Amino acid sequence: MTTGPAPAPRTPAGGAGLAALITAPDTALIALDYDGTLSPIVSRPADAMPAPGAVEALRALAARVGTCAIITGRPVDALLELTGLANGNGERAGLENLTVLGQYGLQRWDGATGATTSPEPLPGIATVRSQLPEVLRDAPPGVTVEDKTQALVIHVRRAANPDAALGALAPALRRLAEENGLEAAPGKRVLELRPPNHDKGRALRELVEERTARSVLVAGDDLGDLPAFDAVDELRGLGIAGLTVCSDGPEVPAALRERADLVVDGPLGVVTLLNLLAARIG
The missing domain is CATH 3.30.70.1020 (Trehalose-6-phosphate phosphatase related protein; domain 2)
Structure with missing residues (x-):
């Protein structure tokens, strides 16, 4: 596991979010995008495998914080197959605190039970x-x-x-x-x-309320992650510390990069950050 100090956010609010996460991990929520954040962008969606070390970093961090979540536009089953987070035998060791919200929150998989819920399509x-x-x-x-x-x-x-x-x-x-x-x-x-009115901001707010999180880290790389960044701003107004992270790359929208408290170098940078956080929390 990577060790050393976690990179410093460039905003005071982001610094407060990072400090809250490290000092009170039991009430922290780590919410991560998948494509472009935990996995490199590829031509075919079916080829989007996790970045080296991403699954291991997720497992390590999920064992140390109150909630670790992947919030993605992908269907839950496709995400689980790509990552191998839940294999055919249902092995979920170390994933009790991991939740996958697929289709921007329409679908859900809980690591504690291995159960998936999904509504009928519109x-x-x-x-x-x-x-x-x-x-x-x-x-x-x-x-x-x-x-x-x-x-x-x-x-x-x-x-x-x-x-x-x-x-x-x-x-x-x-x-x-x-x-x-x-x-x-x-x-x-x-x-x-x-379906309208389903985005990562809504999914994040609902999960924060459900888990009574007191600090939030959100990492993403695309326009679809901006609603989650907006939600972090709103949550800060309610006294919940927040840190927004941009997984940078040549196709990342400037609006997301500019909004982020912390910019890291693509999925490998995200993996490094997760490992550093897990090491700091201990």
Whole structure:
């Protein structure tokens, strides 16, 4: 495990959040994004394996803090398969304090029980699924659809000109989402058609209230993590210390980088930070 001092946040509020986490870990909540934060960004979502040491760092930290959570847009089952956090035999040693919130909080897996809960998809999802082939009929090669059951994600990363492809497709996709009671949420060279009013900010606030956390660390790398950063600001106003962390990289939105109390060098930087925190807590 990496040892040494944890990196210093660049804001006083972030410094207070880090101090609270270290001095009172039993009431701390560590909330982490997956893609781009615990795993490098890749062309195919199915290939997004955890960064070296990420799962081990999660296990170490989950054993030392009140709650460790992964809050992701991915379905819970896909996340668990990629990380191996819950294998076929149900082994969950050291994961009692770990929670996975998939689909921005629509789905949930608890390490203490190994149980997954998931609602029925909104009716609009089935309609959008059936209409997407026609909407994407003239899309350039490399545009793909990821079906998350609760949401549908249009990926343009493998198109010859990803930004142009997304720009051309976005108006029709936004209309399709709106007509069917969904929202179209942007991300890194993706547009996700998903149930409205479900984002990482809401998921974080609900988990903080449930666990009565007194300090929060949030780490992310994309526009979808900004609502969680907003939630940290709101929680600070309620007396809950907070630290926001940007997992930096060439595609990270400037708005997220600028908002972060602490910027680390991609998923490997996040792993290093988690190991340093676990070592400091002891």
